[in-house]
Amino acid sequence: MSKPKKKPLAGLSDAPRRPATLAPAAPCPCGRPETYRDCCATFHEGRATAPTAERLMRSRYSAFAVGDAAYLRRTWHPTTRPATLDLEPAQRWTGLDILGTTSGTAFHTEGTVEFRAHYSLHGVAGSQYEHSRFVREGGEWVYLDALPDA
Numbered sequence: 358m359s360k361p362k363k364k365p366l367a368g369l370s371d372a373p374r375r376p377a378t379l380a381p382a383a384p385c386p387c388g389r390p391e392t393y394r395d396c397c398a399t400f401h402e403g404r405a406t407a408p409t410a411e412r413l414m415r416s417r418y419s420a421f422a423v424g425d426a427a428y429l430r431r432t433w434h435p436t437t438r439p440a441t442l443d444l445e446p447a448q449r450w451t452g453l454d455i456l457g458t459t460s461g462t463a464f465h466t467e468g469t470v471e472f473r474a475h476y477s478l479h480g481v482a483g484s485q486y487e488h489s490r491f492v493r494e495g496g497e498w499v500y501l502d503a504l505p506d507a
């Protein structure tokens with residue numbers, strides 16, 4: 358008895374979570390002058406951990422852009438992490454502005470990143486501002502919460 362022959366679908370085995378529109382050699386969504394593969398994908402794929410709170414924040418923005426909800430949950434502090442996380446598939450993330458940072462370097466255990474993330478939803482442009490708090494948990498930066506608006 359022979360097994361039914363199935364033709365493997367091109368690209369399906371590689372990275373099913375990543376939209377096909379974002380090739381590894383594409384510019385990273387986070388805005389750094391590197392390819393996605395050499396920038397935030399190293400964190401998304403677990404090849405490295407973000408060295409600073411800002412890099413973690415950028416990689417989380419990129420995770421929104423590529424639809425990697427698992428990475429977002431993984432880099433969320435256990436005390437504030439949502440039980441489930443549903444990303445809006447129609448929301449396209451179009452750019453990230455880092456407005457300021459405090460602490461958050463290799464020498465710190467906490468830090469903040471102030472940013473504005475731009476998106477378009479059903480053809481309407483919008484943006485989201487947040488002043489986020491990050492802490493180092495077990496040596497790795499994780500997102501804690503947002504500071505209240507000043």
Ligand SMILES: [Zn+2]
Nearest residue numbers: 385387396397
């Ligand atoms: Zn990046």
